[in-house]
Amino acid sequence: MSNPTPSLIDCAASLSSLSLTRYNTLGLACQAKHVLTLASQAQLPEVTALVRKAGGVLVLGGGSNVVLPATLEGLVVRVALKGIAAVAESEQTSTSDQPSQEKAFWRIDVAAGENWHAWVETATRNGWFGLENLALIPGTVGAAPVQNIGAYGVELQERIESVTAWHIPEGKLVTLSREECDFAYRDSIFKRALPGTWLIVSVRFLLAKQWVPVLTYPDLKKHPVLTSLESTGVKAQQILDAVCDIRRAKLPDPDILGNAGSFFKNPVVSEARYRALKGKFADLVAYPQPDQTFKLAAGWLIERCGWKGKRLGRVGVHDRQALVLVNYGGAHASELLSLAQEVSASVRAQFGVELEVEPVVVS
Ligand code: EPU
Numbered sequence: 001m002s003n004p005t006p007s008l009i010d011c012a013a014s015l016s017s018l019s020l021t022r023y024n025t026l027g028l029a030c031q032a033k034h035v036l037t038l039a040s041q042a043q044l045p046e047v048t049a050l051v052r053k054a055g056g057v058l059v060l061g062g063g064s065n066v067v068l069p070a071t072l073e074g075l076v077v078r079v080a081l082k083g084i085a086a087v088a089e090s091e092q093t094s095t096s097d098q099p100s101q102e103k104a105f106w107r108i109d110v111a112a113g114e115n116w117h118a119w120v121e122t123a124t125r126n127g128w129f130g131l132e133n134l135a136l137i138p139g140t141v142g143a144a145p146v147q148n149i150g151a152y153g154v155e156l157q158e159r160i161e162s163v164t165a166w167h168i169p170e171g172k173l174v175t176l177s178r179e180e181c182d183f184a185y186r187d188s189i190f191k192r193a194l195p196g197t198w199l200i201v202s203v204r205f206l207l208a209k210q211w212v213p214v215l216t217y218p219d220l221k222k223h224p225v226l227t228s229l230e231s232t233g234v235k236a237q238q239i240l241d242a243v244c245d246i247r248r249a250k251l252p253d254p255d256i257l258g259n260a261g262s263f264f265k266n267p268v269v270s271e272a273r274y275r276a277l278k279g280k281f282a283d284l285v286a287y288p289q290p291d292q293t294f295k296l297a298a299g300w301l302i303e304r305c306g307w308k309g310k311r312l313g314r315v316g317v318h319d320r321q322a323l324v325l326v327n328y329g330g331a332h333a334s335e336l337l338s339l340a341q342e343v344s345a346s347v348r349a350q351f352g353v354e355l356e357v358e359p360v361v362v363s
Pocket of ligand 1: 150151152153217219250251260261262263264265266285297298299300301303308320321322323358
């Protein structure tokens with residue numbers, strides 16, 4: 001983020017200085033000089049005006065996927081837009097001479113500042129099923145499309161119709177269809193765009209009324225409650241509860257131990273590379289992808305390099321999921337990033353595989 005001209009934005013009454021330590025799930029110490037809390041869409045034109053003066057912006061949702069520096073001189077917008085509204089239902093429109101073209105769906109608009117897990121619980125309670133596999137992911141609804149969150153066999157892109165976002169440089173609201181969001185594994189148009197381009201305002205979910213449980217993921221298949229039920233008899237709430245159980249057993253609670261979930265993406269390699277590695281390491285964990293590539297379990301690679309549970313000063317590698325780096329308290333971004341570099345270097349040395357950091361590193 002480029003430096004602002006303080007004299008220009010210092011005079012904006014809506015800005016305040018704020019410690020962001022409580023607003024990033026890694027709990028990294030970060031003092032921000034110019035923070036705007038966005039509680040209403042009416043403030044969006046002000047965002048554009050301020051960004052033009054400041055020369056850049058960091059848009060912060062739940063802070064669950066960012067590595068923040070010790071001080072932020074530039075403009076920060078904290079998204080606090082709220083609201084959940086079921087907007088329309090599409091019904092099956094089959095007639096005797098025209099077979100059904102469209103399945104029945106719920107369409108629900110959710111404001112970007114809503115807490116992700118609270119929304120998943122509300123949806124499940126209201127009978128809007130399909131999000132239960134994504135329970136307990138930290139962060140906000142607005143942050144979810146940025147990295148196309150995914151867990152336990154479901155990715156966000158399979159459950160949304162569109163995303164409405166403020167195009168900051170042009171100062172206008174744009175609705176992008178799912179195709180236009182150009183989603184990929186932990187990636188989207190929003191993640192690839194230059195910082196300061198998009199501010200997500202709301203997400204329109206499209207949830208099929210004819211719910212089909214997704215129980216393909218190995219951990220879910222093994223869960224005692226779910227295995228005891230026929231797949232047709234499973235309720236969405238039971239999947240939600242099972243996902244919460246599994247996540248709580250493996251992943252640290254950010255309120256207790258600072259973390260940003262997976263710190264690295266699972267690396268994707270060619271079939272030839274996968275076969276060569278599998279030849280050497282018979283217990284390598286990998287998932288075949290539709291395009292003949294293989295996604296390797298980075299947690300397995302990191303654990304194999306001996307990092308699981310290792311601590312370096314105030315940061316470390318989680319003892320139940322090696323893909324998660326943790327802040328034991330008071331750490332700065334530099335400590336975490338040097339641990340990440342050491343982890344990547346040993347995975348490169350042992351397996352010849354490059355790890356890519358998953359959260360956005362803000363400088
Ligand atoms: N594994 C190890 N050691 C570890 C961790 C994992 O050997 O320390 C092996 C396990 O054997 C397991 C395999 O790796 O069979 C996969 O582990 P897990 O099921 O925990 O999933 P993951 O691939 O490590 C991904 C997502 C998670 C998501 C889970 C469940 C990424 C980068 N991470 O992790 O997402 O919750 O699948 O779907 O794709 C996140 O993005 O923050 C996140 C937590």
